[in-house]
Amino acid sequence: KAGVTQTPRYLIKTRGQQVTLSCSPISGHRSVSWYQQTPGQGLQFLFEYFSETQRNKGNFPGRFSGRQFSNSRSEMNVSTLELGDSALYLCASSLGLGSDTQYFGPGTRLTVL
Amino acid sequence: AQSVSQHNHHVILSEAASLELGCNYSYGGTVNLFWYVQYPGQHLQLLLKYFSGDPLVKGIKGFEAEFIKSKFSFNLRKPSVQWSDTAEYFCAVNAYTGTASKLTFGTGTRLQVTL
Numbered sequence: 001k002a003g004v005t006q007t008p009r010y011l012i013k014t015r016g017q018q019v020t021l022s023c024s025p026i027s028g029h030r031s032v033s034w035y036q037q038t039p040g041q042g043l044q045f046l047f048e049y050f051s052e053t054q055r056n057k058g059n060f061p062g063r064f065s066g067r068q069f070s071n072s073r074s075e076m077n078v079s080t081l082e083l084g085d086s087a088l089y090l091c092a093s094s095l096g097l098g099s100d101t102q103y104f105g106p107g108t109r110l111t112v113l
Numbered sequence: 114a115q116s117v118s119q120h121n122h123h124v125i126l127s128e129a130a131s132l133e134l135g136c137n138y139s140y141g142g143t144v145n146l147f148w149y150v151q152y153p154g155q156h157l158q159l160l161l162k163y164f165s166g167d168p169l170v171k172g173i174k175g176f177e178a179e180f181i182k183s184k185f186s187f188n189l190r191k192p193s194v195q196w197s198d199t200a201e202y203f204c205a206v207n208a209y210t211g212t213a214s215k216l217t218f219g220t221g222t223r224l225q226v227t228l
Contacts, residue, residue: 031214042219042220102216103159106155
């Protein structure tokens with residue numbers, strides 16, 4: 001089975017712009033979660049989607065949003081980018097049973113100038 | 114809210130030395146526990162997991178971890194490390210509510226294995 005794929009792998013944006021990141025889960029997985037990884041804050045949970053519904057949300061401002069499509073693919077959007085949004089954004093997929101294992105993609109490295 | 118503590122931030126070992134990385138979590142309910150590894154330039158990979166049953170779990174590449182419920186701990190061990198084990202190791206807890214799941218990660222331990 002193919003693993004979790006994320007596009008693009010690298011992005012450079014300027015402050016104030018917005019960005020959309022994409023994630024394709026492992027075939028058959030219905031849950032997609034997003035995490036932000038930074039040297040200072042480590043890995044932090046952003047949100048989880050299951051069957052096109054946001055099922056859980058972390059402590060991030062409303063500038064961070066996401067959605068999931070009927071084929072379980074997910075997108076994450078960050079509006080009005082700030083310098084502090086520079087990070088590795090990781091997507092993870094799981095079957096969606098709530099207690100199962102999450103498998104991670106390679107991430108999208110976002111740099112905000 | 115749950116939290117995860119990894120006590121060792123940077124560990125340097127010689128090849129063939131034994132490894133133990135500490136992980137403690139804070140949560141009163143049922144948890145699933147994980148160790149993930151991130152090799153240089155690669156993405157997070159699952160090393161091992163504990164859901165229930167035998168508290169001593171074995172993972173890939175000779176790693177094992179022991180869940181001690183009374184101590185809220187899930188320490189990672191390997192009897193003899195190799196240079197290729199150089200990586201960052203993350204302990205994670207999934208305090209699932211029956212529907213939603215959310216992984217809470219520790220800050221990570223950077224392991225450097227010298228020849």
